[in-house]
Amino acid sequence: MLRYVIKRIFFLFPILLGMTVVVFLMLHLAPGDPIDLIVGPNVTPEIRENIRHQYGLDRPLPIQYLHFLGNLLKGDLGTSIIQHRPVAEIIIQRFPVTLELSVAGLLISFLVAIPIGVKAAIKRNTLTDYICMVTSLVGISMPTFWLGLMLLYIFAYKLRLFPVSGYGTWKHLFLPALTLGFTDAALTARMVRSSMLEVIRQDYIRTARSKGLSEKLVINRHALKNALIPIITLLGLRIGWIMGGSVVLEIVFTRPGLGRMMIEAILARDYPVVQGGMVVLTTAIILGNLFADLLYAIVDPRIKLR
Amino acid sequence: MSTPVLEVNNLKTYFFLGENVIPAVDSVGFSVNYGETLGIVGESGSGKSVTALSIMRLIPNPPGKIVGGQILFEGEDLLQKTEEEMRKIRGNKISMIFQEPMTSLNPVYTVGSQIAEAIILHQGLSKKDALKKSEQLLEMCKVSLPKKRLNQYPHELSGGMRQRVMIAMALACDPLLLIADEPTTALDVTVQAQILELMKDLQRKTGTAVLFITHDLGVINEIADKVVVMYCGRVVECGKKEDILKSPEHPYTKGLLNSIPVIDGPKKPLRPIRGVVPSPNEISHGCRFRSRCDYVMDKCEKEPPLMNIGDRLVRCWLVHNFEK
Ligand SMILES: Nc1ncnc2c1ncn2[C@@H]1O[C@H](COP(=O)(O)OP(=O)(O)OP(=O)(O)O)[C@@H](O)[C@H]1O
Ligand SMILES: [Mg+2]
Numbered sequence: 001m002l003r004y005v006i007k008r009i010f011f012l013f014p015i016l017l018g019m020t021v022v023v024f025l026m027l028h029l030a031p032g033d034p035i036d037l038i039v040g041p042n043v044t045p046e047i048r049e050n051i052r053h054q055y056g057l058d059r060p061l062p063i064q065y066l067h068f069l070g071n072l073l074k075g076d077l078g079t080s081i082i083q084h085r086p087v088a089e090i091i092i093q094r095f096p097v098t099l100e101l102s103v104a105g106l107l108i109s110f111l112v113a114i115p116i117g118v119k120a121a122i123k124r125n126t127l128t129d130y131i132c133m134v135t136s137l138v139g140i141s142m143p144t145f146w147l148g149l150m151l152l153y154i155f156a157y158k159l160r161l162f163p164v165s166g167y168g169t170w171k172h173l174f175l176p177a178l179t180l181g182f183t184d185a186a187l188t189a190r191m192v193r194s195s196m197l198e199v200i201r202q203d204y205i206r207t208a209r210s211k212g213l214s215e216k217l218v219i220n221r222h223a224l225k226n227a228l229i230p231i232i233t234l235l236g237l238r239i240g241w242i243m244g245g246s247v248v249l250e251i252v253f254t255r256p257g258l259g260r261m262m263i264e265a266i267l268a269r270d271y272p273v274v275q276g277g278m279v280v281l282t283t284a285i286i287l288g289n290l291f292a293d294l295l296y297a298i299v300d301p302r303i304k305l306r
Numbered sequence: 307m308s309t310p311v312l313e314v315n316n317l318k319t320y321f322f323l324g325e326n327v328i329p330a331v332d333s334v335g336f337s338v339n340y341g342e343t344l345g346i347v348g349e350s351g352s353g354k355s356v357t358a359l360s361i362m363r364l365i366p367n368p369p370g371k372i373v374g375g376q377i378l379f380e381g382e383d384l385l386q387k388t389e390e391e392m393r394k395i396r397g398n399k400i401s402m403i404f405q406e407p408m409t410s411l412n413p414v415y416t417v418g419s420q421i422a423e424a425i426i427l428h429q430g431l432s433k434k435d436a437l438k439k440s441e442q443l444l445e446m447c448k449v450s451l452p453k454k455r456l457n458q459y460p461h462e463l464s465g466g467m468r469q470r471v472m473i474a475m476a477l478a479c480d481p482l483l484l485i486a487d488e489p490t491t492a493l494d495v496t497v498q499a500q501i502l503e504l505m506k507d508l509q510r511k512t513g514t515a516v517l518f519i520t521h522d523l524g525v526i527n528e529i530a531d532k533v534v535v536m537y538c539g540r541v542v543e544c545g546k547k548e549d550i551l552k553s554p555e556h557p558y559t560k561g562l563l564n565s566i567p568v569i570d571g572p573k574k575p576l577r578p579i580r581g582v583v584p585s586p587n588e589i590s591h592g593c594r595f596r597s598r599c600d601y602v603m604d605k606c607e608k609e610p611p612l613m614n615i616g617d618r619l620v621r622c623w624l625v626h627n628f629e630k
Contacts, residue, residue, distance in 0.1 A: 203409040209364055210404075211397035211424040211475070225414050301414060301459040 004297055008290060015286055020072060023278045024065050027271055072279065078272035082265075087276035090261065095280060097167055097257035101176055101246040102239075108181025109188055116185070117192025118224065124197060132189065139186025144245050148179040148252040165254035176249045184242060188231065195227040202226070225299060232296045239288030243281060309381050310337040311482050311515045312361070317375035319353075319360045322368065330356040332539040333375070338483065338532075343509065343516040345530030345547070347523060347562065351583050353539040354519045355405075358485045361517070362402055363392050380482070398428040401476035405488040407468035411460035417444075418456030421475045428479045443474040446511075448504060466497035470504065477508065485517045490525065502528050523566055527551055535559050538583065538594040545618030555620045557599045593622070 035048050035057070052058045056067055071078065077087035120132040155175060156164045166172050199205065200223050208222040209215075247259025254260075258277055265273035297303045319331040331353040338344045346354050359365050360372050363384060377384040379400065384392065401424075404410045412420060421443060422436035431439065437456060444452035447470040460468055469489060476484055486505070490498040506529060509516055518529055526533055526547065533550045535543040535558065543556040554560045561579035581598040593599070596606040605623045612619045613626060 203404060203406050204412040206364065207404065207410045207472075207475075208412065209396070210362055210402045212393045212395070212427060213397075213423070214393060222412050222415075226412070229414075299414065302461050 001297065004303065005294060008293055012286065012290060016283065019282050019286065020069055020279065021065070023275060023282065024068055027275050028061060028064070077276035077279065080270055080273050082268050082270045087272050090273065091258070091276055091280050094256060094258045094261045097255055098243070098246055098250065098259060099284070100173060101180065101249065101255065101257065102242050104173055104177035105180030105184060105246060106242055108177055109184035112181060113185040113188035114192055117189040118196055118219065120189070120193045121196035121200065122219065133193070136186040136189045139183055142183060144179060144183050145248050145252050147183060148176065148249050151175050151179055152252065167255050172255070176246070176253045176255065180242065180245050180249055183245065184238070191231055191234065192227060195230050196223060199223045199227045229296070229300050232292060232299060235295070236289040236292035239292065240285045243285055243288075308340070310339045311380060312517070313337040313376070313378040314357075314361070315376040315378070317357065317360055317377060318373045319356050319365055319370060320373050321370045329539050330370070331360060334536070334539070334541050336534045336541065336544060338515050338517055340482070341513045341515055342531050343518055343529055345526040345533045346517065346519045346536060347521060347526055347533060348536035349521060349583055352536040354536055355487055357536070358402065358487050358517065358519055361485060362396055362400065363387075394428070397424040398479045399481055400483045400485065401479070401481045402485040402487065403469070403472045403476050403489045405491050407465050407472055407492060410472055411468055413460055416457050416459055417463070417471050421471065421478055424475065424478045439478070440474070443478055444471070446477075446508070447471075447474040449474070465493055466501065469493065469501055473504065473508070477512065477514070480512065481514055483515045483517065485519070487519045488521070491520070491522075505529065523551065523562055535562070540594055540621065541612065541619070542595065542621045543619065549616070549618055555615065555618065555625050556622050557601050557624070558595050
């Protein structure tokens with residue numbers, strides 16, 4: 001187990017390094033001169049070259065990359081062109097807002113999806129099953145932002161049960177987390193159902209019954225843990241999806257998170273902020289994947305051998 | 307004579323698949339005395355497993371359903387019991403071992419916790435005491451390094467070892483009846499012999515009655531006191547092991563015996579039974595074996611009843627004249 005963990009953490013480094021290369025190149029090879037973004041087109045060539053030198057943009061690309069990487073390791077993500085503040089400082093303010101929503105969304109998703117998926121599997125081909133599966137189909141087909149807007153309209157604007165925008169209390173978190181959780185739960189519930197259907201035909205479930213265990217124990221103790229293994233495997237893939245979803249919902253619910261920050265920075269051509277935001281978001285997704293893999297190793301003892 | 311530990315009368319377990327009704331077990335009856343081993347033999351699809359699962363009341367429903375008969379365990383009909391009452395019997399007074407040791411243990415729990423589970427459930431021991439008992443059970447089942455095994459997962463053990471774990475699990479609560487559904491079929495011959503030896507040994511020690519299901523007459527010869535021969539959901543012959551193996555009466559039993567090789571003794575050509583087991587909807591009337599029988603006659607259009615000759619039961623018109 002420990003060896004597996006160490007191996008996984010070791011592999012993290014090349015992945016993170018590759019990610020910085022991609023983020024760096026994406027912005028530096030994009031068409032357009034970054035100097036235009038900083039000073040606008042109507043300045044003399046001398047000033048332009050001056051600024052180019054000041055930002056180190058006249059040096060060869062590999063040197064620029066190493067410079068970027070070196071700063072990154074020191075925790076320096078550059079300075080915002082618009083806000084004239086360190087990018088790291090801005091991100092430290094914004095990131096918890098996004099993280100909070102992603103975690104809350106994922107929790108709601110699992111709390112809703114697992115019981116529903118299990119119930120549907122046990123009662124397969126009954127009315128309960130059909131209702132669960134049709135509801136989840138609706139959930140899958142519904143765009144996240146649209147559901148967010150609807151909930152916002154009904155519960156915040158019409159019924160005034162929740163604030164329309166902002167950040168801070170659980171009331172601000174509730175509607176966006178529900179939106180994110182519901183759309184994700186729709187997919188997860190289907191996966192739990194099919195995984196559960198596969199597991200309850202297995203021989204060891206018959207063994208569990210033959211010991212005299214109650215149906216509840218057979219399902220909750222013997223079947224569920226096995227059924228969750230594929231769900232956890234896919235959790236890694238879905239963490240990116242969840243983060244993306246919460247970025248979109250920050251726009252709908254006017255939350256001051258990373259997503260909003262990125263949109264504002266892109267519109268204002270504040271490219272150090274865009275770069276820093278991308279580094280942090282992708283790192284979060286990579287770490288999320290690591291977390292999912294470790295969780296997988298805890299649940300499935302067979303993984304330790306590989 | 308004392309009452310048998312298990313008496314099955316006229317058991318009918320059918321599977322309902324849309325329009326088709328499959329009589330997987332059709333009017334099956336036999337009895338097992340305390341401490342005795344009854345072997346059930348028959349080809350694939352003859353209804354052996356369904357019989358075993360019916361006794362445990364673990365037939366998957368739908369599509370299966372026990373539609374008639376009696377299963378008397380210590381004189382009480384299991385078919386009249388509630389699910390709650392059945393749970394107190396399963397794993398406690400009647401336990402079962404399955405054919406596939408590779409897939410019959412839960413991959414995500416340790417061997418120890420899977421054995422201890424039934425002990426905690428039925429005997430109310432603490433987890434610690436139950437694990438201690440599990441260790442003793444593993445030792446009794448000749449598992450090497452029992453203490454270490456407790457914390458291992460099924461994938462870390464070989465097939466033979468897993469079957470020993472299954473046996474330990476089944477014997478955890480000192481059952482009166484152990485149902486073993488082809489426990490050695492999936493194993494190597496040498497491991498098979500070891501497991502059989504272990505089961506015989508344990509039975510001597512514990513006095514548990516065993517219902518041993520197999521399609522291997524060699525295994526029957528090793529372990530059984532009495533034999534039930536099943537074909538297409540019916541009992542075709544039933545009696546003492548020696549009688550049945552030495553002088554089979556039913557053409558199907560004869561066929562089974564002729565289709566296994568003899569290593570010592572005079573060589574004789576193998577004569578497998580011709581044809582294949584008919585699918586259940588092909589048999590509408592008459593003797594179910596007649597399409598493959600060498601002695602088929604006009605009378606076989608009508609199904610023979612189980613007839614008593616000596617202390618044996620045979621379902622064949624050939625023995626009709628000798629009856630009583
Ligand atoms: N779950 C099921 N659904 C439908 N039919 C079934 C089911 N289980 C068993 N049957 C029917 O019951 C018949 C007898 O099956 P059973 O498993 O008892 O055979 P068996 O004698 O144990 O054979 P084997 O030696 O292959 O284990 C099968 O031919 C099949 O038609
Ligand atoms: Mg079988």
